Amino acid sequence: MTYSLRIKDLTSSDRPRERLLAQGCSALSSAELLAILLGTGSGKLSAVGLGQLILQTIGQGEADPVASLQGIAAETLMQISGVGPAKATTILAAIELGKRVFFAKPPDRTEVTEPSIAAAALSQNLMWQSQERLAVLLLDQRNRIISQKLLTIGTANETIAHPRDIFGEVLRQGAVKLILGHNHPSGNTEPSPEDIKLTKQLLQASQLLDIPLLDHLILGNGSFTSMRSVTDLWDNYG
Helix, strand or coil, X not given: CCCCCEHHHCCHHHCHHHXXXXXXXXXXXXXXXXXXXXXXXXXXXXXXXXXXXXXXHHCCCCCCHHHHHCCCCHHHHCCCCCCCHHHHHHHHHHHHHHHHHHCCCCCCCCECCCHHHHHHHHHHHHCCCCCCEEEEEEECCCCEEXXXXXXXXXXXXXXXXXHHHHHHHHHHHCCCEEEEEEECCCCCCCCCHHHHHHHHHHHHHHHHHCCCEEEEEEEECCEEEEHHHHCCHHHHHC
């Protein structure tokens, strides 16, 4: 006979829900956070044990197993013994909610020190839209956000922009640096040939005007790609 260990079957010191309430989320391991979502384990595994199994299975070869949860499919989770549709969909819902909470508003700091801060600032205009949109973040000398401007709204898969319109807005606002952002409604944030062509044009204009283009971000459905991080364009036009 098999049985499932539940969180309430654990001793009070080992119960992740009680520990979360007493010590906060940061005190729990990733497996314990998963255990709260799972509620019960499977077979002789407790919920915490099943959480550990999930991370070990999908996180093989990863420095941080939690990174493997990004973009994981329900079918992949359900291949793990003890994870059925209910547990898989609960995990996926929690991952998606976490993305949406993160991108719901920019962090409190307005200085852009990494791409994720710029992505959060652009998120409201770009992240969940069904049409392609293009926006620009306008920055001061210390990379602090002055403002942002939604420049164009296109079709489901195309938006039209010209470097003169983009840099014209920068000059009107008195900014000295910029970060461009647009969305891919499909959720695939890999740069397209058109994205690369536009970025080359903007980097050329950036050199002529002496207004640095710090990055070009592509957003969509809870994720983003920094073109500066994944291309060598800035090496060629730096």
